[in-house]
Amino acid sequence: MTHILALWGRCTLPLGCPGTLFQPSRTATVWRNLNPFWGEEYTLHLPLDFHHLAFYVLDEDTIGHDDIIGKISLSKETIASASPRGIDSWLNLSHVDPDEEVQGEIHLDVKLLAEAQGPRLRCHIIEARDLAPRDLSGTSDPFARIFWGSQSLETVTIKKTRFPHWDEVLELHGEEGPLRVEVWDWDMVGKNDFLGMVEFSPDVLLQCPPSGWFRLLPFASAEEDAGGKLGALRLKVRLAEERILPSVYYQPLIELLVESVLSPAQDDTVTPLAMLDEVSSGESRQDIATQLVKIFLGRGLAVPLLDYLNLQEVSRTTDPNTLFRSNSLASKSMEQFMKLVGTPYLHEVLKPCVNRIFEEKKYIELDPCKIELTRTRRISFKGTLSEEHVRENSLGLLTGYLGEILEAITASVDKCPPAMRVAFRQLHQRVEERFPETEHEDVKYVAISGFLFLRFFAPAILTPKLFDLRDHHADPQTSRSLLLLAKAVQSIGNLGQQLGRGKEQWMVPLHPFLLQSIARVKEFLDKLVDIDAEALEAQPRLLFPPSAVIKEGYLHLRKAETGALVPRFAFKKRYFCLSSETFSYSKAPEWQVRTSIPVCRICAVERVDENAFQQPHMMQVITKNRDGQLDTLYIHLVVGHPQKTVFPGMLPSCHPGTFRGNRWTCCLQQDRTVQGCSRTHSAVTLGDWSDPLDPDAEAQMVYRQLLLGRDKLRWVWGNVTSHMYHILYM
Structure with missing residues (x-):
């Protein structure tokens, strides 16, 4: 039996505002398993007046409808009344009554x-x-x-x-x-x-x-708890409620954060970033790092931010063996920066090999305690192989896959986003200045490879689904192969410093290959940091080379028109190509006649409400024509998620609906030229609409963390500078 989990956010907006049904988040399917493990995390941006979150467990069918096994419904009050860490427990599934599945x-x-x-x-x-x-x-x-x-x-x-x-x-x-x-x-x-x-x-x-x-409410009836007969679901749910103020209220805080990076004070103990590092706990530090990187990424200053944080981290490190080993604000910010900027790069490097591993489904095992000789019949027509033959065969497969991965990584210098390369170059310089001794020659390499291999490539190999490299989780056998490969990539990232020191001595046969790879990795890192930082400073907001293709594939599009509901066949299939300079499309990839829109004329790229066309995955591209008028293209995505770059002529707002029946479907305004009812976003960092760049929301999260830690700040420093005190109590 196959199982799948779907997460829905059912929300109702205040009276007078249009409601929104949030697109359900859906986990991967775990095939033929009555005890599935997903380990997936989703963030839903919900209005303040949402009522319930419903979790459905379904049995996926290749033909017909998926069968609903059961559900768990959590009210807003239940989630809000939990501890600050939220809900973390096993909850029994309940029966699903169609008369209770209502919304709107x-x-x-x-x-x-x-x-x-x-x-x-x-x-x-x-x-x-x-x-x-x-x-x-x-x-x-x-x-x-x-x-x-x-x-x-x-x-x-x-x-x-x-x-x-x-x-x-x-x-x-x-x-x-x-x-x-x-x-x-x-x-x-x-x-x-x-x-x-x-x-x-x-x-x-x-x-x-x-x-x-x-x-709308269901018919009055008590929800029946199946008492565990339908199974149970372990959930971790945390509700963070934020009220976002107009942008003007956050400008002093953002300017202070930027000033502390661009004009660092001699005594850095009273800077806002130092305060954030002090008051944030291990649980909140990753969230704070994400918000900081987004704020500075939107302003084109992510690289200077990382340089500032890395300099503080390097300066206070006395033992090079402990450099960036803790979950400090610097290490978390670097990690989040790579995910936000380097996801397309990660896919281009790892996807071919990961897909091959999933398709071939080879049995690989080096640990004598885990070898199952009965499985070896799949790899031999001569019957069951001995343990030694299994290990030899596994070693050959592992080195083959590792060789392919290492070749893809070391040949990817030109594919790596310039912003990442400059950040690594600056980190390389800071570490080299701090530890110039000959005996610490490898520290500058380990600092970079620790991020790139240990916190970027290895986790993606271990869990490809969480990095969108695959649509589904691996089966247990493939998952074990990925684990062994991830361990090997980690050893390569450590430049072999930890080889032979652990308890997993059964990895020793792989050591010769790992040691031979170290020289190639160092050569790759030298080329990676060999980039002119001034080239990036000339275009500080550019994450990709001007000629680089950010995303391409098929989509369906049509121009905005008034009138009734648009049928699906009214959308024309086109092959599009998005670079940092133009957005173009044609009938086919090889088609000579192309329509090209300069990025400088794009004013917004935003999601369209599902109700506008009665179908999901709709987006709109608002452009300014030669006469200065705004035109709108509606696009139905066929491949992947949308990818937004930074647009110089950004509109402050837009309509997430369409103008139909003499009114906007989103805000019900009857004036076609009325100002948009929804704020536009400066960019989408992960190629996913659930993760937009929103400076006001990001600044609010940072402000909230400083506000929560104000008592600790007083105790640590005795007093906060007058400027910072004013911002905390604005």
Whole structure:
């Protein structure tokens, strides 16, 4: 049986704002396993008024629908009331009742009128939003039905939408009792599917007639706990609630952070970065490092930030053997920088070999305690091999794979992003200046390889799914092969300094190959840091060479037009190519006629709400034409995730929806030229819409950490500088 986990964020925005159903996050499928392990982490950006998070465990079927095994639903209150570390426990799965799987809101205006012949109820059913998709197309065919006493009426059915607009007035006479409004999905065959309901008591109808948006609820029933019969799921869930202020409030803090890097003080113990390093714990340091790198990356100053942090780390290190071995702010920032900037580079280097390992599924084992001779029949037609033959065969396979990986890495100097190379060059210089002695000659190499091999290449080899090198986790046999390869790559990254010192003596047969690789690695590192830093300073925000192709592949696109819902066939399939200079597309890769848009004319690249075209993975590219007017291209991605670069003429806001039916589907404004209702992002750092560059949100996280640590700052330094004190209490 195959298992899969899906994570949904069900959210309702404040009244008067359009709701949003967040695109579900889905783990990889673990095949034929009743005790699956995922180890995957997701970050969802939720509105302040979200209600529940639901986790579904499904059995994936190659034909037909996936079967739902069970679910866990956590309310916002449950998550918020947990410890600061959040929820970390095993939770039993519950049965899934289709009548309880509801979401969205309905817009009503209800009046109860007193007349001579009896009360008259007037229910204006205006519209609904974010209804659950019940059809294969990802939409529904919703209609509304009202019940008042023994009477009922219903609206017309709106086909293929999760955002129906009825604008119907239903009237009932001469009854008393509660009012119930239900929303259903109409089906031609079989019974209709329940989409949610709201109910109002007679007192509410008399004293405060309902008018506005109301959250749809399931039928009242106690959720049944299966008592472990359906299995249990171990979850780690942490809720961090932040209120983001306008940009102007964060400018003093950002300017102070930038100033401490560009104009470092002689006494660095009172700089904001030194304070952050002091007050952040091991758990929060990675988050702080990520936010700092994003802030400086957006301003084109990520490399100076790393140089500043690395200099502080190197200066206070007395033993070169301990350099960057701790999870300091410097080491975490360097690690996050590589992930944010080097993901395309990582894919280009490792993906071919990783794919080969997954496809070949060779049995590899060197540890005598783990060798299973019964598996050797897969590698020999002569029956079961001896333990010695298994180890010899495994050694040959390992060295073959390692040779391919090492060749790909050492030949990748020109593929490495310039920003990474400059950061490594500066680190190389700082370490060489701090430890110039002959006996410490290898320290400058180990400092770089420790990041590049131990914290970048080796983890990606160990868990390719977490680095998007593969869509699924490895099976146990392939996972063991990847573990052995990751261990070997770590040894190469340590330049053989740890060989023979560990308990895994069964790795000794691999040592000759590892020792022979050290000279090649040093030569590679020398070439890697041989780059002119001034070239990057001339274009400080450029992460890729001007001629380099950042991303290419097939997509579907069309130009923005007013009118009704756009059918899928209206999108034209094109092959696109994105570089640091142009975004171009044509009918095929070899097609001579191409449409090219200079990057300098691109004003925004943003995600489009799923409801705009009734399909996910939609994005928009807003450009400025020669007349200064804004044009919009809607794009349906076919390959991977979007990749955004930095645009000089960035718009401050845009509409995440489309203009259809004389209104924007996102904010319902009826003016086509009205200012956008959603802020644009300066870039997407990981090629994933869930991780945009958002300076205000990043600065808020840094400010919050300083605020939480203000008491510790007073105790450590006795007093905070007046400028910093003002910012902490702004």
